[in-house]
Amino acid sequence: MPEWPPEWLETDIAIVGSGGAGLMCALHAATADPELKITIVSKGAVGRSGCTRMVQGGFNAALGAEDSLEAHFRDTIEGGQYLNDQELAWTLVCDAPGVIDELETRFGCLFDRTEGGAIDLKPFGGQSFDRTVHRADQTGLEIMGRLRDQVLRIGAHELEDWRALDLLFDVHGELSGLTVLDTQSGHAAVLLARAVVIATGGSATMYRIAAPAREKTGDGMAMCYRAGLPFRDMEMLQFHPTGLVAGDSALTGSVLEEGLRGAGAHLYNRFGERYMERADPIRLERSTRDVVARASYTEIVEGRGTPSGGVLLDISHLGADEIRRRFSGMAARTLLVGADLTTGPVEVSPTAHFHMGGVVIDQDCVTEIDGLLVAGEDAGGTHGANRLGGNGVAESTVYGARAGDTAAALVRDRALYLPDDRLVADSLDQAYAPLRRSTGLTPFELTDRLKHVMWTHCGVVRSRGGLLQAREELSDLASQLTRIAVPGPKEANPAWQQSLDLASQITVARLIVESALEREESRGAHFRSDHPERDDDRWLRAVIAERGPDGNPSIGTRDVEFTRLAPGGRAVACETA
Amino acid sequence: MAVLERSRRQTNIETAGDAPATTVRLTIARSDAGAVREFRVALTQPAVVLDALLAGQRLDPSLGFRYSCRVAMCGTCAVRVNGRPTLACQQPITPDTDELLLEPLAGFAVVRDLVVDTSPFWNAWRRVVPWFMPGGPREALPAGDASRAEVERGLDCIACGACWSACDVVVTNAGYLGPAALNRALTLVADERDGARAERLRVAGQQGGVTHCHSILGCTAACPKGLDPSASIRRLRRWSLVA
Numbered sequence: 030m031p032e033w034p035p036e037w038l039e040t041d042i043a044i045v046g047s048g049g050a051g052l053m054c055a056l057h058a059a060t061a062d063p064e065l066k067i068t069i070v071s072k073g074a075v076g077r078s079g080c081t082r083m084v085q086g087g088f089n090a091a092l093g094a095e096d097s098l099e100a101h102f103r104d105t106i107e108g109g110q111y112l113n114d115q116e117l118a119w120t121l122v123c124d125a126p127g128v129i130d131e132l133e134t135r136f137g138c139l140f141d142r143t144e145g146g147a148i149d150l151k152p153f154g155g156q157s158f159d160r161t162v163h164r165a166d167q168t169g170l171e172i173m174g175r176l177r178d179q180v181l182r183i184g185a186h187e188l189e190d191w192r193a194l195d196l197l198f199d200v201h202g203e204l205s206g207l208t209v210l211d212t213q214s215g216h217a218a219v220l221l222a223r224a225v226v227i228a229t230g231g232s233a234t235m236y237r238i239a240a241p242a243r244e245k246t247g248d249g250m251a252m253c254y255r256a257g258l259p260f261r262d263m264e265m266l267q268f269h270p271t272g273l274v275a276g277d278s279a280l281t282g283s284v285l286e287e288g289l290r291g292a293g294a295h296l297y298n299r300f301g302e303r304y305m306e307r308a309d310p311i312r313l314e315r316s317t318r319d320v321v322a323r324a325s326y327t328e329i330v331e332g333r334g335t336p337s338g339g340v341l342l343d344i345s346h347l348g349a350d351e352i353r354r355r356f357s358g359m360a361a362r363t364l365l366v367g368a369d370l371t372t373g374p375v376e377v378s379p380t381a382h383f384h385m386g387g388v389v390i391d392q393d394c395v396t397e398i399d400g401l402l403v404a405g406e407d408a409g410g411t412h413g414a415n416r417l418g419g420n421g422v423a424e425s426t427v428y429g430a431r432a433g434d435t436a437a438a439l440v441r442d443r444a445l446y447l448p449d450d451r452l453v454a455d456s457l458d459q460a461y462a463p464l465r466r467s468t469g470l471t472p473f474e475l476t477d478r479l480k481h482v483m484w485t486h487c488g489v490v491r492s493r494g495g496l497l498q499a500r501e502e503l504s505d506l507a508s509q510l511t512r513i514a515v516p517g518p519k520e521a522n523p524a525w526q527q528s529l530d531l532a533s534q535i536t537v538a539r540l541i542v543e544s545a546l547e548r549e550e551s552r553g554a555h556f557r558s559d560h561p562e563r564d565d566d567r568w569l570r571a572v573i574a575e576r577g578p579d580g581n582p583s584i585g586t587r588d589v590e591f592t593r594l595a596p597g598g599r600a601v602a603c604e605t606a
Numbered sequence: 607m608a609v610l611e612r613s614r615r616q617t618n619i620e621t622a623g624d625a626p627a628t629t630v631r632l633t634i635a636r637s638d639a640g641a642v643r644e645f646r647v648a649l650t651q652p653a654v655v656l657d658a659l660l661a662g663q664r665l666d667p668s669l670g671f672r673y674s675c676r677v678a679m680c681g682t683c684a685v686r687v688n689g690r691p692t693l694a695c696q697q698p699i700t701p702d703t704d705e706l707l708l709e710p711l712a713g714f715a716v717v718r719d720l721v722v723d724t725s726p727f728w729n730a731w732r733r734v735v736p737w738f739m740p741g742g743p744r745e746a747l748p749a750g751d752a753s754r755a756e757v758e759r760g761l762d763c764i765a766c767g768a769c770w771s772a773c774d775v776v777v778t779n780a781g782y783l784g785p786a787a788l789n790r791a792l793t794l795v796a797d798e799r800d801g802a803r804a805e806r807l808r809v810a811g812q813q814g815g816v817t818h819c820h821s822i823l824g825c826t827a828a829c830p831k832g833l834d835p836s837a838s839i840r841r842l843r844r845w846s847l848v849a
Contacts, residue, residue: 077680137738146748178737242675277650366652517668521718524667
């Protein structure tokens with residue numbers, strides 16, 4: 030079914046993904062050298078898929094008069110429970126104020142300001158200062174809308190609704206580009222590139238209750254894994270504490286933003302107990318996401334949740350007018366499911382949200398493979414064991430920008446390499462296989478199974494027994510992939526695309542489960558009921574996962590380097606950039 | 607033609623207790639010859655049109671439709687429900703709903719089933735020079751500022767194309783920029799930080815611009831984000847006159 034030979038396309042920089050990281054990368058590369066050929070490969074609509082656009086709350090930058098880079102850094106490291114790559118975290122906080130300025134003054138984002146004219150900073154969980162830049166509760170929409178239009182200005186080549194399949198190498202192992210598939214026409218192509226930037230985002234959609242957009246199925250991570258790159262901290266999967274509970278509806282799991290807790294929302298179990306008084310008596314609901322999510326989960330599984338499996342989030346004491354003014358999007362979201370944030374409590378549940386873990390990179394987004402860069406959620410280390418709200422969009426834009434700068438410099442000296450034909454043929458054969466089979470399984474049942482397995486055995490609370498079961502289930506699911514058959518044509522066939530999504534999700538799921546088995550302690554988002562304590566003596570180490578010789582994940586560990594701040598809060602060498 | 611049925615939707619969410627299901631008869635515009643057009647799906651409350659499409663897909667995996675974020679941010683799930691353009695993720699299906707007619711957006715060529723080619727929308731969008739250009743008279747707009755208020759009224763467009771589908775003029779006049787692009791132009795023309803007001807007013811005022819709008823307000827009625835493109839077009843008209 031794949032036409033042979035496939036169409037050949039050529040570019041200087043191929044960017045996979047069109048969220049905050051992908052588009053910032055394109056804009057920075059074009060600024061560095063307007064002559065560069067830049068191609069954006071986006072499985073969904075350019076600038077309108079992925080998660081940066083869904084950011085409600087905002088963007089952390091140390092802009093307040095009393096605030097400092099050191100304070101933002103310290104909050105990020107303490108929030109991450111010292112598992113962070115401190116150089117990545119330091120780069121994040123140092124670059125964030127400049128990126129805010131760039132978004133405003135070059136790209137036109139209209140962030141909220143005070144009457145005095147200063148950028149309005151709002152409080153978020155786990156932070157010592159109010160430092161979250163926002164536009165009401167639609168911050169991501171404003172950022173992505175502006176970036177999308179700036180990308181029209183630079184005239185990048187857009188492969189919109191095209192998915193990336195596999196990285197390609199020449200016969201000597203030099204990166205030569207990737208195979209891509211137009212999901213609308215069903216045609217495939219080879220995209221030759223001097224540099225490839227992976228910015229597809231994570232894969233939290235593999236959980237039964239999950240927040241991200243549907244595109245987020247870990248395609249970039251899976252490609253990097255198959256190419257042999259090492260990953261770190263893959264067991265660190267963040268659950269956002271306040272996902273909407275809406276029964277069977279696809280709306281279940283969508284996020285009610287962190288700013289609600291920042292603004293004073295309370296969480297109650299069904300007996301009206303404010304359980305955060307037990308879980309974190311000092312910070313209460315404004316504690317970090319890992320603590321709040323686990324407290325809510327515990328209420329639910331121990332029978333103190335609502336009949337439909339949630340807890341209650343209540344901010345009605347602020348008054349309906351104030352809530353509508355500050356959280357209009359959130360108020361509308363609850364009305365749609367028959368609740369009303371402005372007048373009373375709404376049901377929420379922890380929802381799978383974000384990978385702190387990902388591909389090992391340096392501050393310039395460089396990986397172990399020459400010509401291959403990774404930026405944003407696909408990369409690991411910036412957030413350690415837990416990400417602070419407001420540091421996610423900061424990461425995607427800061428590191429997207431850096432990837433663009435790096436790529437522009439890199440392609441000056443890097444040639445195009447012709448890919449090994451066998452890799453092209455294998456990649457396309459595999460992609461079209463579900464369409465060629467006349468009978469078999471649909472991807473829906475297998476996706477449901479994956480979501481159930483991950484939620485039950487590798488979710489908010491984990492144990493060795495459950496994880497071993499997850500390992501077996503995933504191995505079985507992986508073997509079922511070759512039995513999927515999808516009816517219908519190759520044009521605009523979402524079931525076919527879902528079967529390819531599922532393959533990526535299972536690959537990433539295996540990395541999470543194997544890394545979670547390895548870490549025999551509890552830290553941040555990773556909680557082991559059989560090892561409930563944080564163990565700084567043994568586990569100030571990153572779990573490293575990569576493809577072993579047999580094709581299965583091989584697991585090791587590596588010491589975390591405290592280049593700037595040691596546990597206990599002792600500054601090592603916190604110089605100001 | 608056979609009606610595909612499903613007594614209870616299988617989903618990845620375990621239902622709480624035995625929530626009563628609403629049975630809805632869907633008629634979906636299909637583009638493949640012989641494809642099933644009628645479905646009967648059972649949905650628990652709360653439910654939106656997107657849930658009905660996902661249930662339909664379980665019955666016929668070849669059903670073509672698109673969605674991404676499911677929270678009214680991406681704008682990719684826009685379809686016509688009983689003739690009215692809207693976002694599938696934001697259109698509730700109430701317990702008393704018996705039938706729904708789902709069709710692709712009007713004003714676009716159909717790629718397959720409910721998936722349309724939105725390039726006319728984006729070509730128009732490009733023509734208004736939708737990107738911010740620094741160089742305006744002011745650097746920042748504080749809270750309460752008149753220019754800020756004017757810009758904010760038009761922000762948060764998700765480019766879903768519902769207004770395009772609802773607009774009578776884009777169908778008859780292929781050169782018309784349409785409501786969303788003109789609304790984007792207004793947000794930049796009104797922004798005193800921006801340095802390209804004259805250029806955009808020229809585009810908005812010339813052939814294909816604001817003078818073609820008949821003020822039927824279809825766009826404003828259809829906007830799933832509650833924006834008022836029709837008012838933006840009126841304001842742009844005033845700007846063009848004073849420019």
